[in-house]
Amino acid sequence: MKLRYYILTSAIVLSMFGCEKELVKEPQQDLTDEAVFESPTTALGAVRGIYSTAQTFDFYGGLPQVIGDYMGNNVDFVGTFPTLQELNNFSGVSTNSNVSGIWQLHYQVITRANKVIARINDVPGLGAEEKAQYTAEAKFLRALSYFQVCNLFAQPYQVSSGSNLAVPLVLADFTGTIEYPSRSTLNQIHAQIISDLNDAAAVLPVQYGDAKQTRGRATKGAAYALLSRLYLYREEWAKAETAARNTLSQGIYDLAADYSFYSGNTNEDVFTIQNSAIDNGRTGNGGWAAYYNPAALGGRGDAPFSDDLVSAFTSEANDKRYAAKVTGTATDGLPHLFTTKFPDAVNNSDNSPVIRTTEVYLNLAEALAHENATPSAEAITILNTRIRARAGLAPKAANSQQALIDALLIERRKELAFEGHSRMDLLRNRLPLRNGNPAAAFGGAKTILPIPQREIDNNPGLQGQQNSGY
Template sequence: MKIRYIIAISALTFSLVSCEDKLALTPEQDLTEKVIFNSPSTAKSAVLGIYSTAQGLEFYGGMPQLIEEYLGDNVDFVGSFPTLQEIRDFTTITSNVSIRDIWQVHYRVITRANKVIAQVPNVPNMETGDKDMYVGEAKFLRALAYLQLVNQFAQPYQVSQGSNLGVPLVLEDFTGEVTYPARATVNEVHAQIKKDLTEAAAVLPPTHPDGVGRATKGAANALLARLALYREEWPAAITAARAAIAGPYARATDYSFYDKNTSEDVFTIQNSATDNGRTGSGGWASFYSPTEVSGRGDGPFSASLLAAYAAEPGDKRAALKRRGTSAEGQGSIRDFTNKFPDATTNADNSPVIRITEVYLTLAEALAQSSAIPSAEAITIVNQLRNRAGLLPVAPLTKQATIDAVLLERRKELAFEGFRRMDMLRYKQNLRAGNPNAAFGGARTILPIPQRERDNNPSLEPNPGF
């Protein structure tokens, strides 16, 4: 892709300065580096800038996660955004602007992370420990960006064991030279993610000195566990999950932890009424709330998800909802999640990693690794069922244990952006009766944006687009 599209913040502008009756033109990026990376305090602002970019609608502000849920079977997207309707209907075109923006914002996060990784080690008067920590945070955020990108723009590992095309790897600090990187394979992208997270886990602290909302050792290990799970590398998933669980986290005893920054949270992007990822009418709470409470009414429960909860009456997670008018029209009353209740200001935090997800990763990897039902995996499942007010289960086979774990994943992590990948990992069709939604189908992933292909001759399109 053309660098000016990957790196929106690095487009060269010029400052006009009088010098001996001549105009001296200085690239803005040079001025930025001289100022920002000249002191510890300003270098820290560059790190915070990555988090701010990651907060955006198209990164972890709700849109990619909503897409993951309604391309699966947890959510009915009934909203009026034509670009999101195309994705829902598996009729997406390469000029879709929502897809274009997802691509661009992810690479903006990557670009800013690259800058910090390259420049922070040279900041004068900064403690070595702080340098290592800031670089570790940047590597964690770069890894998160690449994992989301490769999940949405490339077929999952299970299609061809990762030999298929992924996304371009852009790892160097932009210094003014325009390059046109080709797409790396999924395996190559995954290898870079693993490298970044391993290096981040080695230098990040168990708790961040600046408090919540910053990457930690546990967050890096948890994301490593997620990556290993997606690659079916069960021993690696077990090791990384146990390392994350060893951190200062604990599963909540009830479901009041959302937006509370509790021990349930491993990594959560912090939002407020004046600083959040909402853009225009979009955002977590906007998408997932009925119109009566200032939401868009776009993403109610699917009938399939409601049925999954109703199959066992008394599941407390089924009560995490509110009824209201959907975007389908006047009088259309549907059930909506209340995990993100503040549609007025969209101040709800963005849940990236919860310790419950890490335990479920551990349980799935244990279940897959054992020829007989894994006792530890069943214990984890039953601990979550107990929290949900359900009786314990005693699966009699390996497959029944795996099925029990996957059901808990669906019911625990609904609306948080996991469902599509969980279905594809097990080679399930995303939509019954729709050939475009079949596992391995062209439309189960997003197209490489046309704008990027127009500007980068090295970018191969996804098949079918």
């Protein structure tokens, strides 16, 4: 990891206070550690600053999720950005600027979380309960960052049972000694994620005083839900089941009655990054909505439905999720189909969906399906009465374990389309990212991103550790 990440963290740059702008009164370009952790108010600002960093375009503001879709089979690439086109074509290079930005932002979240974890107990006047909660929130966000950066830069668990290299594991606060960490294995990173999420779940509240915080701030249910996803990716079915049940047992999560819940902070939301017209993660190229909306609605129209996804939806008539689409002109000047999940391409105020209740039910059902050689009655009930019924589809029979798993994966694809899941759902099931393309095969070198070249150039610990094929 480059020295600059440590510098950014040790200075606690002003962007950490994206949610507390009025707190920043000093004229300097940044605040010292002492200034940040000198009072309960500024300490809370540091915690909120981690969320603000996670809001950015390169973290959960849309870019990693769009890249996942470009590498998968849910959207077509009709855009004009060559750095994204090469990833779509599995011809990426280690100097790709989008890849470099994604790496940097994930480590900014990690190092800012490390700073809070290391320093929060020294804040004068901050109560023990607040210290524990702020630490837990930082650990949740650190876990989310490590999970996502591993999914992007490391082969999935299924390739070599997690013994493959992932990313550098950095947990200590930077205090002046420069270190150059090498890549840890996927199993080592996953173990840290599990530790962080278990620590967080033990401390975090079930909910906060208002819906926006309950859905947009780390909670006990959110920590368990992310654990359920991680265990699902690792094929630890019993643990995935337990974690999903722990989420649902919190009593504040349920499926929405229809598909109008996006950005609503309802019981459908387990953890959602909050955006507004004046506080969002957009850049000059916009966020989620810019890619997933046609030009007539203010978007670029770069990521329309693929024919493969259209076929999945139209295999059964009257799917309400497919009905929630629009036709518009894409970047190529031709009409295409687009999702309506992110309608605000003008102000980018749409929330970023990280974990939904529907995913937790799908995690639970898939875990149950794998655990039972005979089709699980509970999993079938989830499939039909919760997922398919809301979509307006008739119950589906599942006469074997594999038939049930296949049915759940189809519903997962349709339900969570355009939310950043499809690429990893293909890879963890040992499937190609795109049929008919040898470069997209499971385990293919360029189904994952390269370690940015400037990281290797500046970190001796990473030299010789580039991903295969780059």
